[in-house]
Amino acid sequence: MSRWLKKLLFGIWGVLLVPLIAPAVKKWLEENIFSDPEGMATAAFRDAMATPVFSYFLALGQQPWFKLALVFLTGIVAGVSLEWLSRRSDEKKASELRSLGWKFRSLSESIRTRTASSGWPDSVPDLKPALLSVLSSARKFELWVPNEHVYQLPDASFLCEYLRCVGRLLEDGDFSEARREALSWRPFLEKGARS
Structure with missing residues (x-):
């Protein structure tokens, strides 16, 4: 709904x-x-303006069509407001998911770079809080993530690929595909962690 139409709708509803x-x-x-009775406001406004204006509004409120119009417009205003709140919530969630995707990919690159020169997980102890934070954030969006046993993997290649692939899909805004991709990595990340 366009901005001016919303303003018109809310204006009519307000009236x-x-x-x-x-x-x-x-x-x-x-x-x-x-x-x-001696006050300035009484002398200036009582008979000249206030009584006719309020009488008009009171009479308008008694018209048979008035309550129907008010209920109808209240429903429309409530619907428009709920739609706006829903859209705003969806936009915020999409933004948070894109940010999470960027964090996934950034973490994947950092882990890949560090483990290339020395062993996993000894080369990334300072990245553990960031990894746990990112995985915890992903769980809030009901995205499958590996648990802390991921540090028992023989190397970080599966974890890096998981973070890179899922992160790319999140950044692209394809949440349902990111969810499927995350689940597809589950056997590799859980199996390796147990052995």
Whole structure:
């Protein structure tokens, strides 16, 4: 829905709310502002403006079509608001998944570079917190990840490939394919960790 159409819809809905709050506002004005017969506000506004305006809004609120229109527009406004919140939530989740994909791929490269020169897992003790953090974040999105037994693998090649492949799919925004890819690595990462 376009921005100007949303503003128009919310504006009309706001105008329809005025007859609902008009009696309360009129009562408050009569008790607080117009209660002093000698006051300036009473002399200037009471008969000239306030009473006809509130009478108009009270009469509008009594029209048979008014409640139907208000309920109808309230439903539309609630639907538009829920759709906007859902879209915003989906955009935030997509952004977090792209960021997670970048972290996966970055970690894969770091592990690959470090283990090329010396053994696994002795060459990456400082990367363990980052790896655990990334894997924990992936679990929150219900993505299969290896557990801490991954450090018992004979080498890091499967782990690096897992991180690289799944990370690329997450960065591309293909979450369902990333989920399938992660599950396809499960036998390799769990089997190697047990032996």
